[in-house]
Every structure is written in structure tokens, then in C-alpha cells.
Amino acid sequence: MTSAPGTSADVVVIGAGFAGLAAARDLRDAGRSVLVLEGRDRLGGRTWRRPFASTNQPIEMGGTWVAPQYQPWVAEEMRRYGLRLAEHALMPSRFVWRFDGAITPGFPLSGQELYELERALYRIIEAAHRIDVERPRDLQALADLDVSVEQFLRAEPMSRRTYEFLSAFGSLGSGAASDEWSALTALSLIAASDRSAYAWFAAVVDKLEGGTQSLLDALVEDGDPVLETSARVTHVRQDEGAVTVTCEDGRTYSAGAAIVTAPVNVWRDIAFDPPLSDAKAALARDGHPNRMGKVWALVEGVPEDAMGFGPGNDLLFVAPQYRVGDAVLIVGFSSPPCLLDVTDGAAVGEAVRAYFPGARVAAVDAHDWVADPFARGGWLTYRPGQATRLMSAVQEPDTRVCFAGADIANGWIGWIDGALESGRRAAGQALSIANQNHGGS
Ligand SMILES: Cc1cc2nc3c(=O)[nH]c(=O)nc-3n(C[C@H](O)[C@H](O)[C@H](O)COP(=O)(O)OP(=O)(O)OC[C@H]3O[C@@H](n4cnc5c(N)ncnc54)[C@H](O)[C@@H]3O)c2cc1C
Known part of the structure; x- marks a missing residue:
């Protein structure tokens, strides 16, 4: 009408x-x-669902993943309209970690760094328990948590590698560098994920059919x-x-x-x-400072079961999503401080090969949300x-x-x-x- x-x-x-x-x-x-x-x-x-480049494969240029088990408003709409979650076309089950400029075998932290990680996660989860996600944060006594992610993490002594590991996971959820965004946003999302720091990343993996x-x-x-x-x-x-x-x-x-x-x-x-x-x-x-770059790439020569993650890389995270002919369609995210021009196919190819050295990138597709006059950035x-x-x-x-x-x-x-x-x-x-x-x- x-x-x-x-x-x-x-x-x-x-x-x-x-x-x-x-x-x-x-x-x-x-x-x-x-x-x-x-x-x-x-x-x-x-959100914007449309076909990838010159294929028939629909992709999401923006918002994609839902977690109705933690997201009451999504769950309500799904019930109301009888919507279902899609089967996973590809579901990566292992990480390729790239740390300090090299692919590391196994989990990238070890020894003392694991104790630091444990202590930091304890503080994060404890702080998330203080947040009532149904009420604005200024109506709760949370000012001590409304500091930069950098300041929050550095409140406890921590090695550079442990700091970079945690701060990179944060940047994947924020599209901002750790000195630009508030720990309270991260802690709020962890609180919304039933106070699980891991669920904020690992449970939000479903798409609507x-x-x-x-x-x-x-x-x-x-x-x-x-x-x-x-x-x-x-x-x-x-x-x-x-x-x-x-x-x-x-x-x-x-x-x-x-x-x-x-x-x-x-x-x-x-x-x-x-x-x-x-x-x-x-x-x-x-x-808000979110300048997240999201990019899709049609790639040959990559495993279907592995996702790449690592601080300091132009693509902070890459994950296979669909099989298209003999190739794999992967999604990647780039966040400050290492922000990649996701519309630059050659640069995206380099960044994918940082995780998967044999990768041959056939095509790339992305939307620049920061340049888009109706968004001027990612999510808040x-x-x-x-x-x-x-x-x-x-x-x-x-x-x-x-x-x-x-x-x-x-x-x-x-x-x-x-x-x-x-x-x-x-x-x-x-x-x-x-x-x-x-x-x-
Ligand atoms: C790259 C990316 C990845 C994301 N991934 C996820 C995800 O996996 N899961 C998830 O839940 N969320 C994700 N999000 C966030 C999610 O997409 C948004 O939070 C959500 O779609 C925002 O909905 P909204 O209605 O609040 O705002 P918008 O979707 O931005 O809607 C606002 C509307 O207002 C219009 N508008 C703006 N200015 C004007 C004007 N002057 N006059 C008229 N109209 C105007 C815009 O065109 C737009 O249609 C992602 C976002 C991005 C950018």
C-alpha cells in the first residue's frame, strides 16, 4: 500500500x-x-538477504544469526509466525588459530596464560551477573563497568597474548578497538546469553529458515x-x-x-x-564506534570444517557457510584495530590465505555499512x-x-x-x- x-x-x-x-x-x-x-x-x-555475486546462493550482508534460546523477542516472533531455524549447510567444528603472525597448532594460549584466561573469565562472568538486561544500565549501579574493554581487562595483570586473545573476541562482537567501546556492552550481551561468555560467541550460530x-x-x-x-x-x-x-x-x-x-x-x-x-x-x-566489515568470499582449497580466528589479522574471523559447486562460500569479519577494506577482492584474498595458505578466492561480495548513508556503521x-x-x-x-x-x-x-x-x-x-x-x- x-x-x-x-x-x-x-x-x-x-x-x-x-x-x-x-x-x-x-x-x-x-x-x-x-x-x-x-x-x-x-x-x-x-539486514539484507540477497544472492552472492553471480550465484543463486542467498547470503546475508548484515544481521544473520539468532539464538532464540536466549533471545525472547526473536523466539516470540518465531512462535507467532511458525518460523523455524535453518539446517546448517556447513558447520565448522574446529579452529585454525593465527597468533603473532603465524598459524599455531592447538589452542594459542598455554601455561601461565591459561591461568590468566581463567581469572579474566571469572571476573567477566561475575560482572555479567550484576546486570539486569531488562532495565537500562543507568538505573543500575554499573558505572565501574562502563569503562573501555581495555581498561576492564587491564585491571588485572595479564600477558600481552592473553590480553590480545580476549580483546580480539570482544572486537568480533563490537566492530571496535578495545579502547573505543565499553566493557558494559560486552558484559550486557554476556548477561543476555545467560551469563555465558562462550555462548555469546558459540550459541549465536543459527539462522532462520x-x-x-x-x-x-x-x-x-x-x-x-x-x-x-x-x-x-x-x-x-x-x-x-x-x-x-x-x-x-x-x-x-x-x-x-x-x-x-x-x-x-x-x-x-x-x-x-x-x-x-x-x-x-x-x-x-x-x-557509536562499530565499523565492522563483513565479507563473503567464494573460495577453493579451504577445508569445510575449519574456522579461522586470530588477533592482529585483517580478517579477525572466517568461517565456511555454504558449498557452491566445488568451492566453499565463507564469511569473514574485519574489525578495528586491523580494519580491512572488505570491498577490495585482492586484499580479502590475502587475508583468507593467512588462515588457509592454499586458498584460491574466485569472487568476493560485501556491503560497506560505514559508507552507507542509512547506517553509517555496524550495530551499536x-x-x-x-x-x-x-x-x-x-x-x-x-x-x-x-x-x-x-x-x-x-x-x-x-x-x-x-x-x-x-x-x-x-x-x-x-x-x-x-x-x-x-x-x-
Ligand atoms: C554486518 C552486520 C552484521 C550483523 N550481524 C548480526 C547478527 O548476526 N545477528 C543479529 O541479531 N544482528 C546482527 N546485526 C545487527 C542487526 O542487523 C541490527 O541490529 C538490526 O537489523 C537493526 O534493526 P533496526 O530496525 O533497529 O535498524 P535498521 O535495520 O538499521 O533499520 C532502520 C531503518 O531506518 C531507515 N532509515 C535510516 N535513516 C532514514 C531516514 N532519514 N528516513 C527514512 N528511513 C531511514 C534505514 O534505511 C533502515 O531501513 C548485524 C549488523 C551488521 C551491519
């Missing part, structure tokens, strides 16, 4: 990722009219929102009676309330009148100090304008589950505003 410019709706939702579509569905369930404005010419936001598209399709079909694509919102103005939203091409829409689901890193591109409240303005100004990982200063305030509406998105979730901050959680919370907020507009109906 489309709608004529100037049309009024009870609520206008900005952004058609999981947060926006879940909010739209809930509002329609509550009997409200909803208009969704999406800047891109496609839905899904930071049909990929993220299956949940996207279900939300669109069920919510049946009035939807405008290629509708990039540039202005959000509110007065006593309504919110007026203007798109880049001049189209203007009005509603009783709005929900902004655009990623935090693009808030600064939207002119809010009146301006964003203080906490949101601060988050918009400083943004808080900078030190942000969550314990701002978190509850950024979740609150600015009068008639509500905010949602994985970036400002409580539980799986930055993940699909968090997008669903916060979209549904914002729908509730917008519903209260709409009810007031209708004199409490």
Missing part, C-alpha cells in the same frame, strides 16, 4: 528495519493507522502497513497537535505521533524541531560512559516523537532481538500518545 503526501496517520514510523516493522505491526494490531517511511528502496535496514527475509515478510504481511520506500526523512517537526515529517524530495506527512527507528549514527542527519533532548543529542553527536556498541549516562533517557519519547531500534534496546543491544524489543516498546509509547490524541479512546 502507498499513501498520498500530506496524509494523516495516527503514527508515522521512520525506517522499515525490524524495529520499525514490529512497531507498525503492533500499532495496527491495536487498531491504529500507521504510515512507514523508508529511506532505502528496500526493506530490512541493517529463509533467512532474515522470512521474518521481514511475515511482519509486512501481518502488519500490512502503508509503506513508502525511497522516502528519506530530513525533517521531523512537532507542535502541540501533531508531528510533521518531511522527506528529502519535499513530500510531507502528518501524524499524531512518530517513531524514529533510524540508526543512532544517522540521527544527526535528521533536523528535529524542537531539537533532540539532551541525552539523544549527545548520543547523536558522539555516535556503546562508547565508555554512554550507557550509564544516557540509556534510559534515549528510550523516552521527546513529547510526540518516540525512538526505537536495536541500538537503544535493553537486552540484545545492537541485535535483531533488540530491534524487536525496542520497536515493540516504542509502539506502546506511541499508542499512549495516540490514545491521548483521541481523548483517551
Whole structure:
């Protein structure tokens, strides 16, 4: 469905990722009219399922893996729409570790380093137990944990290798260097993984059958929102009676309330009148540091059962995902401080050969989320100090304008589950505003 410019709706939702579509569905369930404005010419936001290069193999350029055993909002949508987890096409079962510039036989830490690892994991798990993932972090006494990952790890003496091992696992979850992001984000995700540091990495390995598209399709079909694509919102103005939203091409829409689901890193591109409240303005100004590069490569000459991992490598992690003819389609991640240009096929080939020296890379496919004007980065990982200063305030509406998105979730901050959680919370907020507009109906 489309709608004529100037049309009024009870609520206008900005952004058609999981947060926006879940909010739209809930509002329609509550009997409200909803208009969704999406800047891109496609839905899904930071998830994007499409075929790999010139093959028929669908791949996910962005968000992919779910863990319904730990992710209540994903689990609820799966139940509602009868969605299932996909069979694993390939499931790597062993690591190729590359440490200090060389492939190491066996686990890369040994001797004293293993004691250090044990002590660090104890501290990490103990700290994760202090976090209530259902409440904003500024409402809990957690300021001592809201320091950089580097500062948190270095609080105990630790060898360089143990530090690099732990910090690299962190960077795989954050797309940021250890001095850029808060240990509280990592600890929150560990808390959300039932307080298991290993589960945060090892349990989030499942994909939905049909990929993220299956949940996207279900939300669109069920919510049946009035939807405008290629509708990039540039202005959000509110007065006593309504919110007026203007798109880049001049189209203007009005509603009783709005929900902004655009990623935090693009808030600064939207002119809010009146301006964003203080906490949101601060988050918009400083943004988040996630610059994760995700790349797919069609490779011959690699084992189907091994994943590569190692600090200091241009690809921090690589894992086989699908068999395509005689080749293997692998996914790789690159994170600061060793950030690779994932669109540079030759560089990606070199980085794959660091783990699998015989690899022959036939084709590479990636999307640059940092250069993408509708994302300007990966998923949110808080900078030190942000969550314990701002978190509850950024979740609150600015009068008639509500905010949602994985970036400002409580539980799986930055993940699909968090997008669903916060979209549904914002729908509730917008519903209260709409009810007031209708004199409490
Ligand atoms: C490389 C990568 C890998 C990831 N891996 C995983 C994973 O394995 N598992 C997982 O759970 N999560 C993963 N994530 C995170 C997950 O994809 C996101 O957290 C989630 O999809 C965010 O949903 P959202 O609705 O909050 O935001 P988005 O999906 O970003 O949706 C916001 C929407 O707003 C639109 N928009 C922005 N500005 C405007 C504007 N001015 N006007 C109109 N529309 C606008 C955007 O185009 C977008 O469609 C990954 C993300 C990336 C980038």
C-alpha cells in the first residue's frame, strides 16, 4: 500500500528495519493507522538477504544469526509466525588459530596464560551477573563497568597474548578497538546469553529458515502497513497537535505521533524541531564506534570444517557457510584495530590465505555499512560512559516523537532481538500518545 503526501496517520514510523516493522505491526494490531517511511528502496535496514555475486546462493550482508534460546523477542516472533531455524549447510567444528603472525597448532594460549584466561573469565562472568538486561544500565549501579574493554581487562595483570586473545573476541562482537567501546556492552550481551561468555560467541550460530527475509515478510504481511520506500526523512517537526515529517524530495506527512527507528549514527542527519533532548543529542553527536566489515568470499582449497580466528589479522574471523559447486562460500569479519577494506577482492584474498595458505578466492561480495548513508556503521556498541549516562533517557519519547531500534534496546543491544524489543516498546509509547490524541479512546 502507498499513501498520498500530506496524509494523516495516527503514527508515522521512520525506517522499515525490524524495529520499525514490529512497531507498525503492533500499532495496527491495536487498531491504529500507521504510515512507514523508508529511506532505502528496500526493506530490512541493517539486514539484507540477497544472492552472492553471480550465484543463486542467498547470503546475508548484515544481521544473520539468532539464538532464540536466549533471545525472547526473536523466539516470540518465531512462535507467532511458525518460523523455524535453518539446517546448517556447513558447520565448522574446529579452529585454525593465527597468533603473532603465524598459524599455531592447538589452542594459542598455554601455561601461565591459561591461568590468566581463567581469572579474566571469572571476573567477566561475575560482572555479567550484576546486570539486569531488562532495565537500562543507568538505573543500575554499573558505572565501574562502563569503562573501555581495555581498561576492564587491564585491571588485572595479564600477558600481552592473553590480553590480545580476549580483546580480539570482544572486537568480533563490537566492530571496535578495545579502547573505543565499553566493557558494559560486552558484559550486557554476556548477561543476555545467560551469563555465558562462550555462548555469546558459540550459541549465536543459527539462522532462520529463509533467512532474515522470512521474518521481514511475515511482519509486512501481518502488519500490512502503508509503506513508502525511497522516502528519506530530513525533517521531523512537532507542535502541540501533531508531528510533521518531511522527506528529502519535499513530500510531507502528518501524524499524531512518530517513531524514529533510524540508526543512532544517522540521527544527526535528521533536523528535529524542537531539537533532540539532551541525552539523544549527545548520543547523536558522539555516535557509536562499530565499523565492522563483513565479507563473503567464494573460495577453493579451504577445508569445510575449519574456522579461522586470530588477533592482529585483517580478517579477525572466517568461517565456511555454504558449498557452491566445488568451492566453499565463507564469511569473514574485519574489525578495528586491523580494519580491512572488505570491498577490495585482492586484499580479502590475502587475508583468507593467512588462515588457509592454499586458498584460491574466485569472487568476493560485501556491503560497506560505514559508507552507507542509512547506517553509517555496524550495530551499536556503546562508547565508555554512554550507557550509564544516557540509556534510559534515549528510550523516552521527546513529547510526540518516540525512538526505537536495536541500538537503544535493553537486552540484545545492537541485535535483531533488540530491534524487536525496542520497536515493540516504542509502539506502546506511541499508542499512549495516540490514545491521548483521541481523548483517551
Ligand atoms: C554486518 C552486520 C552484521 C550483523 N550481524 C548480526 C547478527 O548476526 N545477528 C543479529 O541479531 N544482528 C546482527 N546485526 C545487527 C542487526 O542487523 C541490527 O541490529 C538490526 O537489523 C537493526 O534493526 P533496526 O530496525 O533497529 O535498524 P535498521 O535495520 O538499521 O533499520 C532502520 C531503518 O531506518 C531507515 N532509515 C535510516 N535513516 C532514514 C531516514 N532519514 N528516513 C527514512 N528511513 C531511514 C534505514 O534505511 C533502515 O531501513 C548485524 C549488523 C551488521 C551491519
